Amino acid sequence: MAVKDTVRECIVDAAKKRFSHFGYAKTTMAEVASDCAMSPGNLYRFFPGKLDIAEAIATEDYSRHLDHLRKLAIQPGKNARDRLHDLLFEELRRTYHKLERDPRAFEMARVISQERPSFANWMLENERKILIELLDEAERRGEFATADKQFTAEMVQSATMKFRYPQLWSKLTLPKLERELEGVMNLLIDGLCPDAAARHSAARAAE
Amino acid sequence: MAVKDTVRECIVDAAKKRFSHFGYAKTTMAEVASDCAMSPGNLYRFFPGKLDIAEAIATEDYSRHLDHLRKLAIQPGKNARDRLHDLLFEELRRTYHKLERDPRAFEMARVISQERPSFANWMLENERKILIELLDEAERRGEFATADKQFTAEMVQSATMKFRYPQLWSKLTLPKLERELEGVMNLLIDGLCPDAAARHSAARAAE
DNA sequence: AGATTGAACGATTTGTTGATTATTCAGAAA
DNA sequence: TTTCTGAATAATCAACAAATCGTTCAATCT
Numbered sequence: 001m002a003v004k005d006t007v008r009e010c011i012v013d014a015a016k017k018r019f020s021h022f023g024y025a026k027t028t029m030a031e032v033a034s035d036c037a038m039s040p041g042n043l044y045r046f047f048p049g050k051l052d053i054a055e056a057i058a059t060e061d062y063s064r065h066l067d068h069l070r071k072l073a074i075q076p077g078k079n080a081r082d083r084l085h086d087l088l089f090e091e092l093r094r095t096y097h098k099l100e101r102d103p104r105a106f107e108m109a110r111v112i113s114q115e116r117p118s119f120a121n122w123m124l125e126n127e128r129k130i131l132i133e134l135l136d137e138a139e140r141r142g143e144f145a146t147a148d149k150q151f152t153a154e155m156v157q158s159a160t161m162k163f164r165y166p167q168l169w170s171k172l173t174l175p176k177l178e179r180e181l182e183g184v185m186n187l188l189i190d191g192l193c194p195d196a197a198a199r200h201s202a203a204r205a206a207e
Numbered sequence: 208m209a210v211k212d213t214v215r216e217c218i219v220d221a222a223k224k225r226f227s228h229f230g231y232a233k234t235t236m237a238e239v240a241s242d243c244a245m246s247p248g249n250l251y252r253f254f255p256g257k258l259d260i261a262e263a264i265a266t267e268d269y270s271r272h273l274d275h276l277r278k279l280a281i282q283p284g285k286n287a288r289d290r291l292h293d294l295l296f297e298e299l300r301r302t303y304h305k306l307e308r309d310p311r312a313f314e315m316a317r318v319i320s321q322e323r324p325s326f327a328n329w330m331l332e333n334e335r336k337i338l339i340e341l342l343d344e345a346e347r348r349g350e351f352a353t354a355d356k357q358f359t360a361e362m363v364q365s366a367t368m369k370f371r372y373p374q375l376w377s378k379l380t381l382p383k384l385e386r387e388l389e390g391v392m393n394l395l396i397d398g399l400c401p402d403a404a405a406r407h408s409a410a411r412a413a414e
Numbered sequence: 415a416g417a418t419t420g421a422a423c424g425a426t427t428t429g430t431t432g433a434t435t436a437t438t439c440a441g442a443a444a
Numbered sequence: 445t446t447t448c449t450g451a452a453t454a455a456t457c458a459a460c461a462a463a464t465c466g467t468t469c470a471a472t473c474t
């Protein structure tokens with residue numbers, strides 16, 4: 001099985017180079033195969049199709065990002081508000097920069113999220129797990145209080161949808177998006193009700 | 208000027224019929240012109256282009272909707288939470304049903320929001336005005352408290368973006384969208400902080 | 415046997431051509 | 445003059461052919 005994994009790695013590696021050089025659409029299976037010194041047909045013993053190679057690349061890259069998010073969510077010495085802030089902002093910034101600087105990455109994101117909606121779902125689920133942990137920890141410390149944390153996490157994601165794939169949904173610049181995310185986040189935490197404002201400014205003053 | 212308005216009306220009326228029968232793309236300017244017994248060139252004395260006729264139709268329709276929203280926002284005998292609820296839900300439901308039942312309406316919505324982003328912006332602004340009034344009134348009654356109402360209204364819109372053109376952004380069914388909007392709205396009002404839950408259940412119990 | 419190939423197949427894309435259509439504008443009609 | 449026309453124009457679309465490419469699988473190799 002070790003050999004099989006090495007071959008898979010070779011394929012993913014070759015595809016990664018081609019995709020980022022020439023783009024997903026302009027890369028042919030025959031090219032990837034010849035980069036790995038094999039026939040096109042043989043690729044299909046390792047991946048069900050072209051899109052699955054792209055998905056493998058995306059998964060690899062995304063896993064690193066997830067690890068980073070996990071660290072942000074359990075930072076000691078920060079309160080829940082700040083950890084949630086770091087989490088949501090990191091997500092916005094990384095996606096924004098990635099898609100901004102690299103049109104190939106943008107193409108791949110578009111293709112995958114179009115042809116494999118389940119992938120976007122899987123990402124949401126992973127991040128939701130992190131969110132739930134954050135909410136759990138926050139409740140233990142008495143910072144947040146929520147009845148159904150699973151549901152609450154879903155709602156936080158729903159309300160911040162716009163910041164997940166920023167340039168698929170709007171043409172706003174990063175500073176504008178950041179200002180908006182900041183505002184939405186504060187609203188989600190403090191709510192619209194009277195005591196919220198007081199609570200919030202009291203917390204700020206205490207720092 | 209009265210004559211000009213009558214002609215405009217005739218054009219809009221003919222276009223409305225054609226668009227809803229055959230679709231925007233399949234309707235030609237020559238057809239609309241002949242419906243109004245004029246030459247195609249003459250249309251351009253009344254509208255800068257085809258898209259502007261579509262925009263006029265959309266504006267007319269949307270204005271009626273806006274009036275309805277305004278009424279919902281100032282309903283006497285309802286608290287701010289319920290009025291906000293009615294406002295956001297009405298918006299979700301009307302758009303959902305309109306686009307669901309009528310593929311022509313869907314086509315027009317897609318074309319206009321693609322080619323005229325400023326139109327979507329104008330709609331958002333109008334609804335924001337209503338939201339701000341609602342927030343104002345709620346503050347007077349001591350139900351909500353917000354520092355900058357203009358900004359807060361923007362943030363409420365940002366967080367509920369997903370429910371504004373439901374079928375452009377997701378494939379969720381109406382019940383699922385409603386469940387999600389309900390959750391997001393409660394979060395926006397009550398926030399994540401401890402006293403929120405207590406506040407909320409107290410309010411419910413008092414009814 | 416199992417692993418690999420590469421020609422064959424069907425789907426998709428590309429390139430090309432001709433027609434359709436939005437828009438303009440010189441001039442006719444009022 | 446002002447209002448309108450309809451032919452001219454340029455852009456877009458539709459249709460078809462050719463080529464390309466993802467995928468499969470019978471045959472070949474190890």
